[in-house]
């Protein structure tokens with residue numbers, strides 16, 4: 173099964189909204205054009221949060237309309253900039269907000285790491301119990317766990333203050349279930365990829381602005397918007413690539429020193 177992880181599109185209430193100088197509808201549209209040209213190369217679109225910039229209902233409606241061109245299943249989870257009630261309202265009884273899915277011999281598990289009115293992440297006991305339950309229900313299937321916030325430091329001090337506050341508890345749970353093969357997240361707007369105790373831990377570029385790797389303070393990176401592509405093999409092995417836009421000139425305020433966190 174091949175998955176495209178699409179994350180942090182930060183769409184505003186209307187299509188003129190910008191994040192740090194970049195029009196986020198425009199950058200998402202270009203990323204989706206790239207995906208359409210490769211639409212025979214993936215089976216699922218996994219959206220790992222911050223679909224919206226300020227949680228506007230219209231952002232989810234436009235996002236859903238933009239994704240309607242794809243036949244592939246799409247799964248959405250919320251980030252700290254999202255309003256999950258609006259998200260759920262927009263998708264109605266669709267499968268987009270499913271908490272778990274069995275696809276082609278893998279279990280996909282979507283966790284909610286958002287804390288009300290907080291930028292940083294945490295996993296409630298009910299989320300951890302849900303994860304444990306899913307893993308115990310399907311002990312023979314490899315599992316991918318997706319969430320918005322990072323469960324380990326990515327090397328940027330300012331972002332690492334926002335990682336899952338009880339990440340050790342989460343990682344202990346992951347490591348005690350041999351069926352977990354992948355943990356992936358958004359939020360950090362940069363790529364990260366490491367293997368620990370047989371589990372692949374990865375983040376994806378944003379479909380809009382990118383944060384510089386290994387920067388103690390807030391800093392933007394000129395890298396182009398993109399997605400993470402993964403091929404999940406039946407034996408639990410994973411191949412992955414980063415697909416970025418090329419040949420486009422998107423405006424971004426690289427000198428920006430802050431990020432409106434509302």
Ligand SMILES: [Fe+2]
Pocket residue numbers: 180182222359360361
């Ligand atoms: Fe984000």
